[in-house]
Amino acid sequence: MNLFQYDFMIRALIGALVIGLAAPALGIYLVQRKMSLIGDGIGHVALTGVGVGLLLDRSPVITAVIVAAAGAVAIELLRERGRTSGDLALALLFYGGIAGGVMLVGLSNNRSNASLMAYLFGSLTTTSRTDLVVICVLGAVVLAAMLLLRPALFAICHDEEYARVSGLPVRALNILIAVAAAVTVTIAMRTVGLLLVSALMVVPVAAAQQVTRGFRSTMAAAMALGVLAAGLGVWLAGEIDTAVGATIVVLAIAGFLAVAVAAAAWRALRRRPFTRTAEVEPPDVILER
Template sequence: MDILDYAFMQRALLAAVLVGVTAPAIGVYLVQRRQALMGDGIGHVAMTGVGLGFLLSTSPVWMATVVSIAGAVAMELIRWYGRTRGDIALAMLFYGGMAGGVMLVNLAPGGSTANLGSYLFGSLSTVSAADLRAICVLAALVALVTVGLRRQLFAVSQDEEFARVTGLPVRALNLLIAVTAAVTVSVAMRVVGLLLVSALMVVPVAAAQQLARSFAATFALAVAIGVSVALGGTVTSYYQDVPPGATIVLLAIAAFVALTAAAAPLARRRAGAAARAAGDPAECTVPEPRPDPATGELPDGMRESATG
């Protein structure tokens, strides 16, 4: 395959696999917590980290990671203590992060907002060897947390009060989910882009939920869908010269639509089987005794119950 003859495509494909694994792996917990848009907010904050990377002439990936983690912690603190004004504080954090990133890039030596394109929407040719090393390290951390602590993270995502009663450190686990989501944004931004990374966290999980009946099955199927669409979008981007991030997200949405259509008849069959298992009340009633057509009398043993 000629696509593998180019070093930049080898790096892009490997990065796509890592993104396809990590984004749904943390996304399954965000969806369970009804925080599907958290990745989008962290992506806005990460823009400031990218801008700092340009301004300080350091790796934008690592700077975005540091700033994203700080932003994720701030989001959790606002969620705990923000009360009625929490939504306003979050809005200022998100928009301030985006505006700060644009401003810092313009202040950087030789900086231009055009440099942000590959970080906002993803780019195949700009995934450098240094970026790939950073992505590998960060992806390993995400996998370690999402798989190694899956029982604890699921418990706190499902019911915080129950998790607290069982003795789990709920606030620490909430912070860990937020920080892991921030790291995932940094992993994915070179392939999918900061503005689209949230879709890859959420859509494969939503698609997997159409068929899977348990958390473990949802997790595995979501990761499989994430890897498939990430690789498919990357390959399509190479051959058709289209943006990789947009292609990956559109493929994920197409997978969601296809699985939803496939799951509809399956859901109907399950509902029918459940109704049959429950039994029809009419079938559980004792039939009325009928007289013998020849004599007009009730069968033996039923005369007393019919008359008495």
């Protein structure tokens, strides 16, 4: 039976492919800045936004975008001014976000665990047409920004002081990355869930780094791996009846392991010295007088 004859599976596939393309395009900058776990922190803050939406009977997606973006910008400004270290900022995001979200969801009229689990671990097969439009539009905006501003964003991620001396708007670009991360996390909560979205940002990038050298090639390979994991994840989840988000992440990690093992084997093979055949001593030459 063809699972994609159903409209909800087609919407699930399109949404997953958009996230699989946009998340690694943003994630490569986070990995470059050694902030791979910021997606988890923003995901926890987005849960507070979901709780606000449920409490006020508004769209949880919209409130999650607003709250997550505000939290990401606040943490970026704190990091820039040096008033708190990176790990402490992430700790504030983790604990404050998850505690506020659970508390607000408990105060709302919709207290069912199923509703909360849908946001934490994703529920892509219940994505409506409106949700799909929001995912596609915001995903396209994030992807366009990450690709069009790639030279400037790479500069601040590689050497922020040099970028500032070169005249780049470092603060604005840092805030752009923070807001893009918040938007990506929020739209991906319908795909892989708030607790798993960071994996889709980081794992394809980590896999691509095993076989590529340049920044551009790494980004392209990571986006390809993200799309592949997302597409196969939706199909496999439909075939074996598992959670879509978890299946996508498991496939992404499996892809990373396969690429890492293959790359290690290839490097070991190249380092292995070639065995040469023993040279046969030439016969004695007798010179005639």
